[in-house]
Amino acid sequence: MATSTSTAADPRTGIWLIGARGSVATTVVAGCAAIAGGLQPAVGMVTLTAPFAGCGLPDLGSLVFGGHDVAACPLPKRAEQLAAQGVLPQDVPHAVRSELAAADAEIRTGGPLVDDLRVDHELISAFAEDIVSFQRRNNLARCVVVNVASTEPAPRAGDDGLPTSSLYAAAALRAGAAYVNFTPSTGLHHPALHGPYDVPVAGRDGKTGQTLLRSVLGPMFAQRALTVRSWSGTNLLGGGDGAALANPGAAAAKNAGKERVIAETLGTVPEGVVHIDDVPSMGDWKTAWDHITFEGFLGVRMILQTTWQGCDSALAAPLVLDLARLVARAHEMGLTGPLPELGFFFKDPDSGAFSSLSEQYMALLGFSVRLRAAGA
Numbered sequence: 158m159a160t161s162t163s164t165a166a167d168p169r170t171g172i173w174l175i176g177a178r179g180s181v182a183t184t185v186v187a188g189c190a191a192i193a194g195g196l197q198p199a200v201g202m203v204t205l206t207a208p209f210a211g212c213g214l215p216d217l218g219s220l221v222f223g224g225h226d227v228a229a230c231p232l233p234k235r236a237e238q239l240a241a242q243g244v245l246p247q248d249v250p251h252a253v254r255s256e257l258a259a260a261d262a263e264i265r266t267g268g269p270l271v272d273d274l275r276v277d278h279e280l281i282s283a284f285a286e287d288i289v290s291f292q293r294r295n296n297l298a299r300c301v302v303v304n305v306a307s308t309e310p311a312p313r314a315g316d317d318g319l320p321t322s323s324l325y326a327a328a329a330l331r332a333g334a335a336y337v338n339f340t341p342s343t344g345l346h347h348p349a350l351h352g353p354y355d356v357p358v359a360g361r362d363g364k365t366g367q368t369l370l371r372s373v374l375g376p377m378f379a380q381r382a383l384t385v386r387s388w389s390g391t392n393l394l395g396g397g398d399g400a401a402l403a404n405p406g407a408a409a410a411k412n413a414g415k416e417r418v419i420a421e422t423l424g425t426v427p428e429g430v431v432h433i434d435d436v437p438s439m440g441d442w443k444t445a446w447d448h449i450t451f452e453g454f455l456g457v458r459m460i461l462q463t464t465w466q467g468c469d470s471a472l473a474a475p476l477v478l479d480l481a482r483l484v485a486r487a488h489e490m491g492l493t494g495p496l497p498e499l500g501f502f503f504k505d506p507d508s509g510a511f512s513s514l515s516e517q518y519m520a521l522l523g524f525s526v527r528l529r530a531a532g533a
Contacts, residue, residue, distance in 0.1 A: 168298035169215075187250065226266075301485050366445050376516075389448045392443060417505060501514065
């Protein structure tokens with residue numbers, strides 16, 4: 158069993174996950190317990206690298222997990238399924254079973270369900286009360302709500318009511334919790350939820366694979382004065398994300414962030430589209446392929462192709478933990494509103510963020526200096 162690095166005297170921070178029994182959330186909870194217990198190294202966690210030492214971020218062992226979901230499969234069982242797929246190491250589900258069970262006991266039924274007759278303000282109140290009760294029950298210093306649920310279609314003109322992601326975002330604000338949207342779903346980007354906000358909020362759509370590469374390659378072409386003529390891509394993925402993104406509306410919401418990075422880093426919009434295909438047999442694994450045509454000196458035509466094959470949950474989970482720790486620290490400092498310094502983690506960062514990964518990383522390092530100075 159993993160052992161916590163915190164003591165009863167340490168302030169504890171709550172992480173309330175929307176989609177708490179999904180693959181990403183399960184990997185977050187299991188991975189946090191495994192790293193805190195010394196069972197696994199903290200590979201992929203930016204906030205555990207040297208520049209973030211002394212920033213006052215909450216220890217992994219002091220994090221307490223709960224959340225909303227409509228799924229019924231308990232976290233220990235879900236972790237076993239992920240281990241069978243190669244997403245988690247085989248020994249981790251058993252080693253951190255008590256931590257998974259504790260988090261599962263803090264999961265509440267989300268919604269709205271098919272037969273749910275509650276209106277928006279009733280749902281928001283119920284969700285907010287779940288978050289407040291979680292904080293009180295666990296004597297938490299603060300709480301960060303992180304949306305890691307499946308992508309929903311963007312709302313259409315004339316839609317009545319708030320989309321589900323916005324209901325949860327509104328509940329976070331009402332509960333006084335900080336908020337992170339790791340999905341392309343609407344969340345706080347709904348007109349009814351525009352700020353100002355009394356808590357720190359961050360981003361939309363975590364940058365884990367294909368767009369991560371695009372945020373590096375786009376500036377490369379621009380800085381070398383190479384003219385990109387077309388940029389096309391394909392994503393093959395399974396699991397819950399694959400099924401959700403089979404919906405054209407959800408796929409369009411996902412692709413918007415991918416296209417935005419190219420446009421902003423190149424300063425133009427080249428030809429090409431991104432296709433997203435659901436391949437159920439791939440499970441939590443995905444393949445992303447890009448085909449880029451560009452012109453060099455004297456108009457010579459050239460091609461660059463990239464292939465990214467990875468495990469979505471393993472790519473996303475460390476970023477979720479990084480974001481939760483950074484936003485919790487920002488909340489402790491009394492910061493409010495969007496945090497563009499965290500654009501490093503997002504396809505669709507908050508206004509004022511840079512678009513290229515290198516510039517985003519420098520902004521993040523600047524934020525770490527700010528956090529460290531506040532604790533001095």
